[in-house]
Amino acid sequence: MKDQERLHLLETQVSVLVDSQKEFTTKVLQLLALSAKTIYSKEEAALFLNLDPDYLYQLKFHGKLKAFKKKGQKKLYFRKEDLEAYLLSNSTEDKNIDENSDYDDFENEIVEKWKK
Template identity: 80%
Template sequence: MVTTKFNNMKDQERLQLLEAQVSVLVSSQKEFTSKALQLLALSAKTIYSKEEAALFLNLDPDYLYQLKFHGKLKAYKKKGQKKIYFRKEDLEEYLISNSASEDIEDSNDYDDFEGDILEKWKK
């Protein structure tokens, strides 16, 4: 009798564990489906909100303000409003402008910077 009670308790714990795992899987499936639908919707649009532009670029939405402030990304807003919008072509241009050719230039700048530091340490 004690063994049966012990097995029932183990079965109940297993059942609760399985229910918790199923709940997590259902939740992650909903998130995945929602994100996939958002990405599909982005392909049909030409003007994006801050959140949509961030999703398109795979960046944090607040980082877009920094890119706008430093002139690396164009943003638009209606007169008298705070909300900013981004054009798809500007976002694509931003992606293209950060291509491998610029990475080579950045690498050369880093090499010069590293050389300067090494020269200072030798003195």
């Protein structure tokens, strides 16, 4: 390889690394900012829950997540405590359910159906 080709390849790799670092820094700063807020926009709530923003609307529509909007506006807002409650409501520890027993019951049901 010529020196110019090497230099160009190196510049390209550095540019990719810089862009990657900028994306990482932006995401980290967003997450840090979320910890200080108590009311989130749809996009911020999606970032907090690690979900797609459109999926949040489905959760709201089906009554699984509380959302608020100001009168006359379309923008949805979510409270941090509601988002945390949503996360904890799906945990097995909260419901005291043994996951293995559910699986065993399901497996036994399938086996019984196949025996017939």
